Amino acid sequence: MLSHLVSALAIPALVSAATVTYSVPAAAPTTAATLDVAPVAISIEFFTWPSYMTNVTATTQCLSNFEALTGEWPAIRIGGTTQDRADYNPSTSAYVVYSTSSATGVPTILTYGPSFIDLAAAYKGRVTMGLNRGHNNITNTILAAKYSKSKMTNLYAIEAGNEPEYWSGATAAADAQAQDDWAIRIGQAISTTDIMEEGNSLSPPPTWGAAELIATENSTVTPYVKTFSHHAYPGGDTTTLMEHSLTVSKMAVFKADIAAATTAGKQYVFGETNSVSGGGAASVSPTYSSAIWTLDYALYATTLNAKRLYFHHGTLGACEYCWFGRYTMGASYYGAYAASAAMASGSKIVMLDAGTTNYATYIVYGSTGAPLRAVLINTDFYSGSGTRGSEVFKLTGFSTTSVKAKRLTAAASTSRVDEGASPTFGGQEFENGSCVKTGTEAYETTTVSSGAANFTVNASEALIVYF
Template sequence: MLLNCKQAAWIVLPALVRAATVTYSVPASVPTSAVALDVAPVGISFEFFTFPSYFLNVTATNQCLANFEALTGVWPPIRIGGTTQDRADYDPATSAYVVYSVASSVDAPASLTFGQSFMSLAATYAGNVVMGLNRGHNNISNTIAAAKVAKAKMSNLRAIELGNEPEYYLSASQPIAVAAGTWTPAVDAASQDDWDIRVGSALSTTKIIQAGNSNTAPPTWGAAELIATENATAQSYVYDYAHHNYPGGTISSLMSHSDIYSNLAVFDADIAAAATTGKDYVLGETNSVSGGGASTVSPLFGAALWTLDYSVMASSKNIKRTYFHHGTIGACYYCFWGRYDMGAPYYGAYVATAFMAGGASISELDTGSTNYAAYVVYDSAGKPLRVLLINSDYYSSGTRGSETFVLTGLGSGASVKSKRLTAASANSRVDQGGNPTFGGQTFANGTCVVGGTETFESTGLSGGVGSFVASASEALLVYLQ
């Protein structure tokens, strides 16, 4: 539940104009095709140089993360990294978290240093942390020194990344020593394998490296390609394999369920390759549009629906964790929160977390060929726990269409309850007064505290069949237990 201290209200919606109907059967027990869920599949990525400020200078950070923990019982996983991890050198002499200079507060530094206090701050987080370190400068002794501090100070250390998006090293705006001369996926793979062994050996720790971390669409620079180069020693140091992804496009194409399906299908071979090694596959850095987002796409409610559908679909495809990137504070259209305003996508991430929380496995009911999505999460006993319905038809103004989702196999009860994720349109922006609501509740700007009365809708069942109406650019979370 969102707020135990708030009174829950029940409403029955009046009939809406129904444009079409889709029907899905909810299996009474978990199907063999279902995928096991991570305990906290929705995570956050912080750009390396901004991490201290997010935790020390942005009030909403702790509360926004705590809201997820209230749903799942564990703090969401975080990753610290990005472009500036390959611009950052460890300085054991500095007492500062990070040291850099920029012409404007919204600029990213071209170079920076960080000290032990950076790792000490990361160690205070109650959830698991992936720490990104520098490979681009080709100074492995410096990186090993930093890795040793991370290992010593961070009991919450999940894995270490060695370099960020290496395919861009040659075109980077700073000297990248490791990529001098020929730089191809094969050369990078040899570098990664060597660094994985040397760093892992220095730490005397296996299963410690988050490998891959490229952004170019597979198969080039992908996990399958990297795995094929690894010997048993290199692979023993790998904790999981990660890739980055920024779909881009217009708001209507971004939020389209069929487009999300096509975008994530690119990773199928890599997911399968990782499974053969017994390692997880994750999206280690992702968001709507690269470079901090786009004003006409990333802060809109349509991006919240994308965040919801995308993270849930990723989980249903056996992508264990999805880390949504947060960049420069004050210059980040896709960020879930900032110093002053919430971002609409946070609502999508929250509903995705609420849907999967406590679930043991997940299955997609639709085929990904239309704008209408249906997923079911099963509990540890193999019984359906919740169903998520999404109408990704783009709505901006005028008559708002709707879709009727008919679900069969819902058991012998008289009714089920649900909560609706909605906004005035797909173009609504929180910083322009267009707050979404989930079950009638919102997240306060500046603090991320939940407000409003939690509101459930009731849908009657007949013979285990129920009809649920979702307007264009809306989603509905149906509770079966």
Template sequence: MKPSTFTVAVAALSTGVQGATYAVPGTAPAGAALLDPAPVGVSFEFFAFPSYFTNVTGTTQCLQNLQALTGTWPPIRIGGTTQDRADYDPSTSAYVVYSVASAVDAPAILTFGPSFMSLAAKYPGTVVVGLNRGHDNVSNTIAAAKVARSQMQNLLAIELGNEPEYYLGASQPVAVNAGSWTPAVDAASQNNWDILVGSALQAPLIIQAGNSNSAPPTWGAAELIATENATVKSYVHNYAHHNYPGGTVQSLMSHSGIVSDMTMFIPDVAAAQGTGKQYVLGETNSVSGGGAATVSPTFGAGLWTMDYALRASLLNISRTYFHHGTIGACQYCFWGRYDMGAPYYGAYAAAATMAGGSYISALDSGSTAFAVYVVYNSAKTPIKALLYNSNYFNGTGSRTSESFVLTGLAGNTLKAKRLTAVSALSRVDQGQNPSFGGQYFQNVTCSVGGTEAFESAAVSGGQATFSVKASEALLVYLQ
């Protein structure tokens, strides 16, 4: 957050009580995953994107906080259901034009103009723009893509359609006109559009392909890649999938549950890598439809965000874009017009863990409540370890604690930052801010509040013990 101004030694950090022991490798193991410079990204619902950047005070500061950690602006993606309801109108000067009965409704139909792309062009980081395939108007989409290509020096890729498996149920013309709609029919449509748009732009490596939400292998990248010829592949920049695991706070934040949920992506990641392309989670968050009021705004969801982002990177998922939906009706959003969201703390802790790293590995089995991630620098030297106790604490009764014993350590003393809250059910909008290293994020502005505090632990014989309470995490600096 801010430069360290305060350090405290916490006796509970190094208790001498033996718990599970994890040997920190002196060098990154052969299977360590390569880290993207900014693995934690943000997705914005298409129609709401302009408002996030013109009407929400905290947006730029929240993104800049992440940039301050990594040195790279977090990647953003603009898309979602409303990208397939949006048609390009070159004559309008407005970012977007639509009508809704209530301010918290998403529009059923909308148009957008060139200024939409000029606004996106101002963002200092990379941008993926999602465009309409559902309306089956490829000439209109090409017109919009050309404006994006010409105005946006930061354009990373273009999506052609969002979650196409739902097209038929939504009566989208591209599916209705096809006569039937299956993964194979959609793949043929995607491949054709990739070629038409890519060739019209005269731009190789311009398409973010896939973008489905159904659990792989059906509608997955491996299935899609099997249908692609060399021409299609020449236009594909990367492959993407969406994911909303859902569940209760307790099930969502479970480390073993997160590991289990994400195993479904392993074959698709391998298929993408087999073509020399990256694989990303192009849209994801805790619970679909803007989140669940009893789950998504909680600190437990923030711990899920942290563990989920780290696990994705461990699986060679290059970037994870956490979705932000309708302003004022978004339970899982990292921030809004007024209150910060507890999930932002988890995203920040994940970014802090991976910042400056080149590789990541896990020391835990993935089958318990306890996670241990190790991040390595470009020389493959371990620089940080993230310890996570995903046991659920709801604020009542005694709060249990786990001792993590790390061996293979260098030096005499290590410092650490704790991610904590009163309980897994803590919510910022109910007055229970989490903290990371003693600091928090101001409501409305997203500026950092509080004084940064490091805990310290003695290393003896290359070993140190760290105590982490249920529903807490600790970031240990190994250098």
């Protein structure tokens, strides 16, 4: 029996649940993907980087919550549209200099100085630095790259240019040649190989993708390339965004691209991603459905061998999908936190379901090769009124008499923190403004009989089962 869920939420009547059954492999299958130490990462729009780190109280605490789970601070990518509007000025003492017509405006031109890079150097995790290629001034970009290399012991990669397919007159073939040329020249200038992040396009592969770039590379450029990156914003409404089968089908376009990078011995990342492009959709991105999507999306992407997903944070005050820095916590932070909790200390991951329904089942394996956690997700929509549907997940292969689990839940798929309806994960919340975890941690206990256990997961809920 599942123990009573410790939560302030009233639990509505449930629809009689169907059952899906999976046998959990005792060891990671050969098809399982290898996990990065911290797959859930952060992207921060270039011009907002100093503000997120010096003016937003929640930033450090929100990031340290992930570090407490994984033992490593989340990787950060600093970039976006404004990286290709930003010129490096080694003489300015300011982090960044720009002007806008409103408090939430985006600058069309800006400069930044050494202190901008010093701030990145002070971060405790890996940093990918986005630099300007849009102005086609490689001399200026190399100046910034040299200073970054000299100051940043945490410099993971340099990204030259953001979404170049939107530049005037751009073609995929010409851009591939330019990316390769810049990778060689920047790498040589800073005397560093294994440093450049290539790709960084939003248009879907194969035209703008890793496979296309790899086909243009020779033994001169390849040593300088560290990672291939693509951007992804699947979009949808509160129902379709989180549907597991749609998440799987939308990701199909990246499979060959990821495989090409993996075969070439390079990592593939989603260097900028989130729910809906352009800062998010007010009716979708702040809702709890986005939390369920974030969890499922992060887990599924890693099963395809994507190493990290950099969830984008844009203009302060005008960012519906932001986890923090808005007027309140973003509900999707809960999904990201649950994903980190699920994969923490994991070595391998595999999806057991076929990806054709709304019900997802993932198994994370530890360093010994044994199952570490199962993640069960019900992506059915629930409006908050009437009967709430549920699904029973039956797992076999347990060797204990009982297992514990933590539940991600909210009152409805449309619940929003700014409307007083916060999700909970294991009975706990994250305090608005500070991101401090509050409440008493709650586990559920399920009895195992003959190696099998049944887990009921309500519509728009997820359960992390600890082996």
